[in-house]
Amino acid sequence: SRQGFYIIFCLLLLTTAGKLYAQQDAQLSQYMFNPIYITPAAAGGEGVSRFTALHRSQWLGYESSAGGKGAPTSQLISFTSPIHKIHSGFGSYILHDKLGNLNNLHIQAMYAYHLGIGESKLSFGLKLGAVAQTVDGGEYEYIQNDDPNIIEGKETQVRPDIGMGIMYRAEKFYGGIGVNHLTNATFDFGKSGVRNALERHMNFTAGYFYDLNFDLQINPTVLVKTDFNEYSFDLGAVATYRNTMWGGLSFRQSEALNVILGYALLKDKSLKLGYSIDIVLVDKQAKSGSSHELMLTYDLPVSPGSGKKIVRTPRYRH
Secondary structure, three states: OHHHHHHHHHHHHHHOOOOOOOOOOOOOOOHHHOHHHHOHHHOOOOOOOEEEEEEEEOOOOOOOOOOOOOOOEEEEEEEEEEEHHHOEEEEEEEEEEEEOOEEEEEEEEEEEEEEEEOOEEEEEEEEEEEEEEEEEHHHOOOOOOOOOOOOOOEEEEEEEEEEEEEEEEOOOEEEEEEEEOOOOOEEOOOOOOOOEEOOOEEEEEEEEOEEOOOOEEEEEEEEEEEOOOOEEEEEEEEEEEOOOEEEEEEEEOOOEEEEEEEEEEOOOOOEEEEEEEEEEOOOHHHOOOEEEEEEEEEEOOOOHHHOOOOOOOOOOOO
């Protein structure tokens, strides 16, 4: 039981010297509730079929110096389900990430195989999909109007995308690694002097579930993100009361303090609503003061003909 605390503590020591890297993948404050976005090995690992919808408005109200579309927004729709007969899981998501005049659309499907090791589970996952990138050249202000690499109007390119990961779950501890963009796709929009590469990224997450008493549980978590040159981390803790309401704090390195809240609806608590607000602490002069994230999840009823009785655990509960 103390092993989980020890691993998370070691991660904190390793991340104290990290630097913030350029954002390519969308960042989520409620990452602890969206494990398939971190690693495909999490697909189906929670034992329930779940739909998730999330919207994030980052640095709400921010505008570029030219008055253009500057503040990032992200929308995520995902589904994950176990396949009990073959000890596996399936997952998929569609992510739309808008960064100023640049739009990224990710469509991903994933498969995970779950290997039982005593009371624990080791999962291996593969993710296949595509990324469509669209740039609106007409929204930019160019210094040299005769530059041959100027993109006029909207241009879109689609590239294949592959990811993989591994995840370990025990009774109280979990840890997972996911590697994205193994194809290292490049978008040039038909211009020889343009190269917008989708760099490889690796995400690592870990968490521990500690029961303070019968009604209250604390879940400390950590997320480390790297592009293999520099890295950043998120560190947080969420308290859940009677599996009905939750609240917590998370700190994102070199940027913001995140407040996380949520409540479970319906008699069986299958419908859940989560919200987070990020309060910018660093570089306030260059960013708007806050970001907002709204999340809705729904767990499908367990089918009587599945052949197994599903015992829901507090893994990623919210």
